[in-house]
Amino acid sequence: MKSIHSSYDALIIGFGKGGKTLAAYLANQGWRVALVEQSPLMYGGTCINIACIPTKSLIHNAELGKPYTESIHEKDQLTAALRQRNFNMVDQSPNATVITGKASFVSSHQVSVRLTDTQEDILIEAERIFINTGAKPIIPAISGLQQSQRVFTSTTLIGQTQLPARLVIIGGGYIALEFASMYAQYGSKVTILDRSTQFLPNEDRDMADAVMAVLVSKGIRIEQAVNVDEIIPDGGDRQDTVVYHTQAGDRQEVQASAILVATGRQPYTEGLNLSAAGIDLDAKGYIRVNEYLQTNVPHIWAIGDVNGGPQFTYVSLDDYRIIRSQFFNYKPHTLLDRNLVAFSLFTSPPFSHVGLREQEALAKGYLIKVATLPAASITRAQILNETEGLLKCIVDADTDQILGCTLLCANSSELINLVQLAMRARFDYTVLRDTIYTHPSMSEGLNDLFARVL
Known part of the structure; x- marks a missing residue:
C-alpha cells in the first residue's frame, strides 16, 4: 500500500467516472493526487459497480434467455474485474494514491478521512478539491417499509441471487421501467405502482404509448395515479402485501416477494460536513456550481450527479473535460456550451x-x-x-x-x-x-x- 501524505495538489472525493478520470489525468501531468473512496466495493464508481454496467449485463442476458442466477454470477464477475481495473488505473500512477475511507471537511482546504480498515482518522490538506460523491436512492416514508425484509433499491435488488416471483415497483420513472422490463423478461410477475397521473409525463403521448405497449406485452401491470399507503410484512417465507389507493379512493392490495423502491435519487453528501468548507447547496441539496463547475469556494469543484446536472455517467465524463480545460491547453469548455445530451x-x-x-x-x-x-x-x-x-x-x-x-x-x-x-x-x-x-x-x-x- 502506498504511503499517505498530508498534503496534495488535488484531492478528489469519490471514485465516479469524472473523478477517477480526472485523478488519473492529473497524476499523469505530475500533480500529487489523492482519491478518497469510502468503500472498496465502489472503486470505479456507481456506474460499473451498481448501476449502468451490471444492469446492462443483466438486461443483455435476459434478452439472450439466460437463467437469472447465472446472469447474476456473470454480472458479479464483470463488475469485480472492472473494479480492479479502475483501481489500477489510478493507483498505479506514481503520483496518485487511492485512500479508502470516509471524508469529512474540516476547513475549505482540509479534509479528515476515517480509514475503512483501521478506523483511524487522518488529516489531508489539498490546494484544490473536487467533490464527486454522486447520488443515492430516495427512500419514501411508507408505513411498514423499514420493517419489511423484501424492500430493495436498484442497488440491492441486483445483488439478490434468487429471482423474485412477484416484483412490485414503487415509482414510474426510467429506473422503474428499466427494471420492470428486465425482471419481466427473466420471468417475474411485475406490477408498477406510479403516483403520476400520466405514464412518462415528459414524453410525447405517441412515444409514451409505444413504450407502455411494449411493457404491457411483456405481462407488466401498470397502475397510474396511485399512492402507496403501507407495506404489510409477512415475516415468514411467503409474500408481503403492498396496500395502495387509486385516484378514486379505492383501496387495493398486491402481493410481493420483492419490492423495488424507485422514487428518485438525491445528492449523496452525507457526512461530508460541507458547511465546514462554506460550500453552498441548492434547494434540493445539490452542490451549487457555476459554468466551470466551481462551487462558491473557488478552489473546490463538484463533478457528476452531486452537482445537480443530468445524472448520466457520460455527463460526469464531460464534467471532467470542463475541469481539464481550466488547467491545461485544451479548447475552453463550460456548461454553457453543453447541449444535445442524448x-x-x-x-x-x-x-x-x-x-x-x-x-x-x-x-x-x-x-x-x-x-x-x-x-x-x-x-x-x-x-x-x-x-x-x-x-x-x-x-x-x-x-x-x-x-x-x-x-x-x-x-x-x-x-x-x-x-x-x-x-x-x-x-x-x-x-x-x-x-x-x-x-x-x-x-x-x-x-x-x-x-x-x-
Whole structure:
C-alpha cells in the first residue's frame, strides 16, 4: 500500500467516472493526487459497480434467455474485474494514491478521512478539491417499509441471487421501467405502482404509448395515479402485501416477494460536513456550481450527479473535460456550451432521445414537421425479430434542421448518437435521409424515417 501524505495538489472525493478520470489525468501531468473512496466495493464508481454496467449485463442476458442466477454470477464477475481495473488505473500512477475511507471537511482546504480498515482518522490538506460523491436512492416514508425484509433499491435488488416471483415497483420513472422490463423478461410477475397521473409525463403521448405497449406485452401491470399507503410484512417465507389507493379512493392490495423502491435519487453528501468548507447547496441539496463547475469556494469543484446536472455517467465524463480545460491547453469548455445530451432507457427494445420533443418544440414556437416510422418496417428489425417500437423525428420547417428525435427500437442506443452528431453539426435532415447506410442495418431506418418528413 502506498504511503499517505498530508498534503496534495488535488484531492478528489469519490471514485465516479469524472473523478477517477480526472485523478488519473492529473497524476499523469505530475500533480500529487489523492482519491478518497469510502468503500472498496465502489472503486470505479456507481456506474460499473451498481448501476449502468451490471444492469446492462443483466438486461443483455435476459434478452439472450439466460437463467437469472447465472446472469447474476456473470454480472458479479464483470463488475469485480472492472473494479480492479479502475483501481489500477489510478493507483498505479506514481503520483496518485487511492485512500479508502470516509471524508469529512474540516476547513475549505482540509479534509479528515476515517480509514475503512483501521478506523483511524487522518488529516489531508489539498490546494484544490473536487467533490464527486454522486447520488443515492430516495427512500419514501411508507408505513411498514423499514420493517419489511423484501424492500430493495436498484442497488440491492441486483445483488439478490434468487429471482423474485412477484416484483412490485414503487415509482414510474426510467429506473422503474428499466427494471420492470428486465425482471419481466427473466420471468417475474411485475406490477408498477406510479403516483403520476400520466405514464412518462415528459414524453410525447405517441412515444409514451409505444413504450407502455411494449411493457404491457411483456405481462407488466401498470397502475397510474396511485399512492402507496403501507407495506404489510409477512415475516415468514411467503409474500408481503403492498396496500395502495387509486385516484378514486379505492383501496387495493398486491402481493410481493420483492419490492423495488424507485422514487428518485438525491445528492449523496452525507457526512461530508460541507458547511465546514462554506460550500453552498441548492434547494434540493445539490452542490451549487457555476459554468466551470466551481462551487462558491473557488478552489473546490463538484463533478457528476452531486452537482445537480443530468445524472448520466457520460455527463460526469464531460464534467471532467470542463475541469481539464481550466488547467491545461485544451479548447475552453463550460456548461454553457453543453447541449444535445442524448439518453437511452434500456428497456427491450431501448428507448432513446435527443433534443426537443414535439410538445416542447411547439411550446417554443417552432413551425415543425413531424414524422414517425413503425420499427416493424425496418428490415433489420424483422431479421432480429425485434419489431416492437416506433421512431419519431422533429424538424424545423423553416431551416430543415433536426430539432429532436425519439427512437424506440432495436439498437436505438447506438442510432441516437448518429442523430445527435448530425444535430451538433447542424446538418439538414436530408443528410440522414440520403446517406448510404450498410444493409441490412437499423441505421437504414433513418433513411425511411426522414423520408417521411414532408
